[in-house]
Amino acid sequence: MENELIRIFDALTGFAWTTLPEGCVGLINKRWCEYTGLSIEEAKRQAWRSAVHPDDFPTLLQGWRTMVASGKPGELEVRMRHCDGDYRRLLFRMSPLMDPSGRVVKWRGINSDIEERRRAEGTARLGEPNLSVIIxxxxxxxxxxxxxxxxxxxxxxxxxxxxxxxxxxxxxxxxxxxxxxxxxxxxxxxxxxxxxxxxxxxxxxxxxxxxxxxxxxxxxxxxxxxxxxxxxxxxxxxxxxxxxxxxxxxxxxxxxxxxxxxxxxxxxxxxxxxxxxxxxxxxxxxxxxxxxxxxxxxxxxxxxxxxxxxxxxxxxxxxxxxxxxxxxxxxxxxxxxxxxxxxxxxxxxxxxxxxxxxxxxxxxxxxxRKRAEENLRLSEAFLAEGQRTSLTGSFSWSLDTDVIVFSEELYRIFEFEPGTAVTLERIADRIHPDDILLLSDKKADARSTGADHDYEIRLLMPGGAVKYVHVVSHSTRGRCGQREYIGALQDVTQRRVSEETLGALRSELARMAKVNSLGALTASIAHEVNQPLSGVITNASTCLRMLAADPPNVQGALETARRTIRDGHRASDVITRVRSLFSKKDSIAERVNLNEAAKEVIALTQSTLKNSRVMLRTEFSDDLPPVTGDRVQLQQVILNLLLNATEAVSGVDDRPRQVMIRTEEDGGDFVRLTVRDSGVGFRPEVANKMFETFFTTKSSGMGIGLSISQSIVERHHGRLQAATNEGPGATFWFSIPRACSNGAESNRAVATAMPHGIDATSTTGNP
Incomplete structure (x- = not known):
């Protein structure tokens, strides 16, 4: 019985009931009781008759008998007494529920308030002769x-x-x-x-x-x-x-x-x-x-x-x-x-x-009436199809009675048997264990403040699948003043899965970009490593000769061994910097001095700059405040801007190949790093596309360096921008907030921007 009643409850504003074939009252929903002021027990004791207008009771009885005799659905208009004593006209719609053999086992009914509509129709007919005038x-x-x-x-x-x-x-x-x-x-x-x-x-x-x-x-x-x-x-x-x-x-x-x-x-x-x-x-x-x-x-x-x-x-x-x-x-x-x-x-x-x-x-x-019914049918069909297409279902929740009504699409999303009773306990059973506290907070907030809600929560299905749903709802009051929430719930699982897949792809592309950048630095790295390694070999040979002399030159051998250790450390430092820059590891929030970070990047690119005959000029601020962020990520941005500037001037032969790196405070709350070149620049019409993924003006470029750099800067709550110079070349710069005096707060802010477990170069979307 209760399963059938829930189907009737899908009509949110109706008063629903069921009877046995012989007319005995089965179930009556709470909206009916709230409207009439009668309890379910009173209604079952035939007290419902007192709620029907005496003049309309014979019509109701006659119509009921006719429908029972025919076994077919029907409808009647009857006046019923509201709990405040006022009679209002209701539309009674009744239909039989049959078993597989075609025998009627139950009658279902729903009453809709049409008093306002009837009054409007009566107003429209004021110009017609009334019955008194006729008689x-x-x-x-x-x-x-x-x-x-x-x-x-x-x-x-x-x-x-x-x-x-x-x-x-x-x-x-x-x-x-x-x-x-x-x-x-x-x-x-x-x-x-x-x-x-x-x-x-x-x-x-x-x-x-x-x-x-x-x-x-x-x-x-x-x-x-x-x-x-x-x-x-x-x-x-x-x-x-x-x-x-x-x-x-x-x-x-x-x-x-x-x-x-x-x-x-x-x-x-x-x-x-x-x-x-x-x-x-x-x-x-x-x-x-x-x-x-x-x-x-x-x-x-x-x-x-x-x-x-x-x-x-x-x-x-x-x-x-x-x-x-x-x-x-x-x-x-x-x-x-x-x-x-x-x-x-x-x-x-x-x-x-x-x-x-x-x-x-x-x-x-x-x-x-037929046009209105057809429009209503089309509206209901469009609504149902729209909910199926958009994976969106609607619901209502009475805070006073905890009665919950689900639309058909919500039954599918929650994987409940259609028509079964929906309770707060059943809903809680579907919530992901990690989100139970979120649901409890929202319920408590609804009962205490009645605030509107807009949030996402996860469902854990019986088979183990996880669904992401977006919930939007607002509070309202029914006819008798009862509090309730009306809302919609959309299944956004596919979108979230797509976002996670796209994020993983971007992370992999970012790693590939770093690896490709490594190819451009191979010559510089080899030069940087070969110098200390050559010193190590030379000093080791000298040390052996000094020790083999007669008598052995122990003092000279010791000094030579110290130089060997020094050159070994130089080679180790180069390798360490390269590994940290191109490794795939989690983001680390720390206080970073952009001057020192830029100097380390310059040290890695010295050979590239020398081979390209690039004149690098630096203008580092002496009292530059630190920023909070991931040192390796910020160095990747600096490296990408510096290599781009180097490539931009590599084809210039009619003027000096100049690149300038500058650091400075930007408005007091931000720190700016600028890379300016005297290269070929870029056309104004491509300015809005430069930071789009896969857009490039290079014949051999992948078009992801600037996009990844922008994502890194944005996750540090900053901005990456570009402009053409008044003369030749272009200028790229980024600004990020300076570190707070309370380092813990700053660390938490960056940790929020860069969640644990996501690669340092993953992006959240194109600008």
């Missing part, structure tokens, strides 16, 4: 009663005949004004009419104001609203006393009923027992633009849409064969040529023997 225009007594039989309105001929005011007649029962011998017949006819919804006609005597009883033909007919539901009854008293005394009592009330039909502001008609059209009221004739003669000659089908004629004809034949009321939908042509959808309802009129003597029908314009 006052009828020159014989007419009474209007509610569906339960209470007097609602009386026209002036009625007041004149009985000689009493409206309030006095409302206080009297109709039978008190009827001849005692005729009362049982009237009560029986009216009772059967209310039960079946069919018109009735009886002859009876009614006492005039002077005490005289006169014979009347009492004809009653239900008046239905735009949806076909009875909202009142019309009772007409046609004086037939003179004809009765002459023995000229009509066998039927055909002319009287025709008058009734013609006064109803709806498309009403009657047909003979063979199905041929007999009468069309004035509203019908005005709508289709036909005269009474044309309508009687051509019948109903002349104004039907050609595509609907066959189906409507087949339906009409089936109704006549079954001799039961029926309804269907078809398009009817208006006088201006436009076709609109109508609901056709037909009821048989039977004589005292139960034989059908006539058919009465009414056609209700439902075109606007």
């Amino acid at each position: 006052d225009s009828i020159p014989f007594p007419v009474a209007v009663t509610t569906p339960s039989g209470e007097v609602r309105d009386l026209n002036q001929p009625t007041l004149d005949y009985f000689g009493k005011s409206l309030d006095e007649l409302k206080g009297l029962k109709v039978c008190n004004l009827t001849h005692p011998e005729d009362r049982p017949g009237i009560l029986a006819a009216q009772s059967k009419a209310r039960e079946t919804g069919f018109a009735y006609s009886v002859q009876s005597r009614h006492r005039r104001y002077d005490g005289t009883y006169r014979w009347f033909n009492l004809a009653g007919m239900p008046v239905r609203d735009a949806r076909g539901y009875i909202f009142c009854w019309l009772h007409l008293l046609i004086d037939i006393d003179d004809r009765t005394r002459r023995g000229d009592v009509p066998s039927t009330a055909e002319r009287d009923l025709s008058s009734i039909i013609n006064t109803i502001p709806a498309l009403a008609w009657s047909a003979r027992t063979d199905g041929s059209g007999e009468f069309f009221n004035q509203h019908y004739l005005d709508y289709v633009g036909l005269s009474a003669k044309q309508a009687n000659e051509w019948g109903l089908t002349v104004a039907l849409h050609p595509d609907d004629v066959h189906d409507l004809t087949a339906w009409w034949q089936l109704v006549m064969a079954s001799q039961t009321p029926g309804e269907t939908e078809a398009r009817l042509r208006r006088f201006d040529g436009e076709y609109r959808w109508f609901l056709f309802r037909v009821n048989p009129l039977r004589n005292a023997s139960g034989n059908i003597i006539k058919w009465y029908g009414i056609s209700i314009d439902i075109d606007d």
Whole structure:
């Protein structure tokens, strides 16, 4: 039962319930209870009847019985009492739940508040004649009663005949004004009419104001609203006393009923027992633009849409064969040529023997409703498809009751069985263990502050798979003031996996860039290492000769051994710097002096600069404050800018090949390092593309050096920029924040920018 109820709860603003086939209340959701102010136990003890407006209860009971008998879905409009005592109009939608054999095992229903819509529709109809105006225009007594039989309105001929005011007649029962011998017949006819919804006609005597009883033909007919539901009854008293005394009592009330039909502001008609059209009221004739003669000659089908004629004809034949009321939908042509959808309802009129003597029908314009339903269906379909496409589901969570409603897509994301109850405990079971505290914090924050939420959290599926979901929600209040959260949840797992894959690829590309840079430095490294190694070999040979002399020159050998150790350390330092610069290791946050870092890079590139005949000039600030960051990463940026500048001037022959490195404070809170060259420069139109991955102006370049350098600088909360010089060449510079006086805080900031476990040169995205 609970599984079925949850499906109903997907209608967030509805009041849902279930019953057994015999009508016993099964389940009722909390929205129903909050609306009516009744508990579930009270509702199960039939207290729900007290919430239904007394005038609407017979309609509800009749509609319910009809649906149970047919086993088909249906809907009704009924007024229900709100917990504050005010009655509001609700739309009842009911549908059966069947087992595999087709047997109804349960009925499901949902009630939607349509009071505002009905009021709006009523406002739109203010220009139409109301019922009081219509009955006052009828020159014989007419009474209007509610569906339960209470007097609602009386026209002036009625007041004149009985000689009493409206309030006095409302206080009297109709039978008190009827001849005692005729009362049982009237009560029986009216009772059967209310039960079946069919018109009735009886002859009876009614006492005039002077005490005289006169014979009347009492004809009653239900008046239905735009949806076909009875909202009142019309009772007409046609004086037939003179004809009765002459023995000229009509066998039927055909002319009287025709008058009734013609006064109803709806498309009403009657047909003979063979199905041929007999009468069309004035509203019908005005709508289709036909005269009474044309309508009687051509019948109903002349104004039907050609595509609907066959189906409507087949339906009409089936109704006549079954001799039961029926309804269907078809398009009817208006006088201006436009076709609109109508609901056709037909009821048989039977004589005292139960034989059908006539058919009465009414056609209700439902075109606007069908368009609205189609738009709603399309909107729901678009919403469902949009949620499936975007991997987004919606939910609501009542903070007062902890009732949670999931959309269909959310069931798929959480891998819950569709329709099963969703609880906070079940959701917590799906949360990744490392994120349980995050969920607890969000729940506590929602209950205490009601703040909006926007965060990501991980789900751990039963099979071990991890999903990343993005949650957005906001707090609101329901009709009765209950607190709830409405939100959406998007599965972003694919995006996160793609980002991680892209990050790993960028890390590998960055490592490759460093390795490729090593090729450019091979000659310089070889030169730097060969010099101390040559000294080691020379000093070792000299030491051997001194020790082999007779007598041995021990003092000279010791000095030579010291020089050998010195040259060995020089070679070791070169290798250490190269290994640290091109190794693949985690980022390390430390205080770095950019002057010293730049000098170490210059030492590694001395041979390259000398071979390229580059004049390197340095302008290092003497009191340069330190920065906090990864020393090796920052040296990689300096190395990349220096090698790029060297390549930019390598093809220059008409002017000196100059490169300048400068360090300085930038605005007090930042430290800047600038590399300026006198090379070929770059075109202004490529300035915005220079830092894009794989963009290069070199015939043999990979186009990732500047992109990686920019990523490193950005992770240090800085900026890398470039500009053309006023003269030849270009200038590249980066600025990063100076180290805080509190080193721990600065370290934490850089550690946040460069998470542990990610390669020092991985990027988060192109600028």
